[in-house]
Amino acid sequence: MVDYIVVGLGLAGIAFCETLRKNDKTFVVFNDRSQTSSRVAGGLYNPVILKRFTLSWRADEQLPVATDFYTQLEQFLNVKFDKKLNVLRKFASIEEQNLWFEAADKAKLKPFLDTKLVNNENVGLKVPFQFGKVLETGRLDTKFLFDSYENWLEEESKLYADTFNYNELKIEQDFVGYKDIKAKHVVFTEGYGMMQNPYFNYLPMQGSKGEYIVIESKGLNESNVIKSSIFLIPLGNDLYKVGATYHRKDKDNITTEEAKNELLKKLDTLLDSSYKVVDHVAGMRPTVKDRRPLLGQHPKYDNLWLLNGFGSHGITIAPWAATSLYNRIEKEIPLLAEMNIARFIED
Ligand SMILES: Cc1cc2nc3c(=O)[nH]c(=O)nc-3n(C[C@H](O)[C@H](O)[C@H](O)COP(=O)(O)OP(=O)(O)OC[C@H]3O[C@@H](n4cnc5c(N)ncnc54)[C@H](O)[C@@H]3O)c2cc1C
Numbered sequence: 001m002v003d004y005i006v007v008g009l010g011l012a013g014i015a016f017c018e019t020l021r022k023n024d025k026t027f028v029v030f031n032d033r034s035q036t037s038s039r040v041a042g043g044l045y046n047p048v049i050l051k052r053f054t055l056s057w058r059a060d061e062q063l064p065v066a067t068d069f070y071t072q073l074e075q076f077l078n079v080k081f082d083k084k085l086n087v088l089r090k091f092a093s094i095e096e097q098n099l100w101f102e103a104a105d106k107a108k109l110k111p112f113l114d115t116k117l118v119n120n121e122n123v124g125l126k127v128p129f130q131f132g133k134v135l136e137t138g139r140l141d142t143k144f145l146f147d148s149y150e151n152w153l154e155e156e157s158k159l160y161a162d163t164f165n166y167n168e169l170k171i172e173q174d175f176v177g178y179k180d181i182k183a184k185h186v187v188f189t190e191g192y193g194m195m196q197n198p199y200f201n202y203l204p205m206q207g208s209k210g211e212y213i214v215i216e217s218k219g220l221n222e223s224n225v226i227k228s229s230i231f232l233i234p235l236g237n238d239l240y241k242v243g244a245t246y247h248r249k250d251k252d253n254i255t256t257e258e259a260k261n262e263l264l265k266k267l268d269t270l271l272d273s274s275y276k277v278v279d280h281v282a283g284m285r286p287t288v289k290d291r292r293p294l295l296g297q298h299p300k301y302d303n304l305w306l307l308n309g310f311g312s313h314g315i316t317i318a319p320w321a322a323t324s325l326y327n328r329i330e331k332e333i334p335l336l337a338e339m340n341i342a343r344f345i346e347d
Contacts, residue, residue, distance in 0.1 A: 124273030212243030
């Protein structure tokens, strides 16, 4: 008998597994890599929505939790996947600069928006109206993080690199059975894969497909993340991630020419340097109708739980939300109503 089965190992799954490990709970994980969202993510943590200069939902509470979480995880795994990087927002006009100063005056945004504007010194970038610098930002190398974490799980014999088959789940009063495993609880963290989960697919997940291209530009030499109509994220070795797109129509992880062309068009308004496209990736963001996470207990089965719905901010939300769900299960501390799945009724 283990305490938990965790289904899915994206940002949500890692955050929950780590919460379990730190609390001396036993667990096993099923992960099949059918969803790619966490692996292809830009990896940015940035508390500000840079289109409108507003704070993203509860980011001021989440960011310190996330920062501690990833620092401790780096120490535990003895690897480095968190890189502090400046995010520079390109202004399109003087009006935008004024909006930046107005936003920076607000108490909640003050710690994150630098009021000293930055001049562009890179001839490879077209920036006529300076940059605004966002503070407390950085980038996780999510692919490296997942490879390192999976290695640790494998060493501990906690990982089943396999699809969890919902038909084989047996739900009893005080435990669940799955093949030869017995557990007190199952926590589902399947991202957009939740749509295949018969216990939770009544919830209104919409999904938003995102694509990134990776370019190589030898002459660009940019070390900051640049935000214009797209993000340009330096990866080292003259490589940059460019993206991402947001599309509601497709519900798969397949790259498209349409998205690539959209990104190239936007890139050409920013870049004045030659480049070639060397990679192209896609994933489904687990977005929800009301843009809030999906956490909580199944309405009928007490030992089935959900941790999902992190949309486009999984890096900052996941560690904070995982703690909330753990505290709900183990300590009966209520979840915030706005992220509790009880706000939606099963038909
Ligand atoms: C292009 C793109 C760029 C992004 N950029 C950023 C960014 O810069 N910063 C940021 O914070 N967020 C970003 N996001 C959003 C972020 O990636 C998501 O919030 C996050 O990945 C959600 O994590 P998750 O663990 O809920 O889901 P996922 O990452 O989808 O993980 C779910 C896991 O569960 C597995 N699974 C599903 N069903 C089963 C099953 N039946 N059996 C076994 N395993 C199963 C899947 O294979 C997968 O490994 C981006 C997303 C995309 C698509």
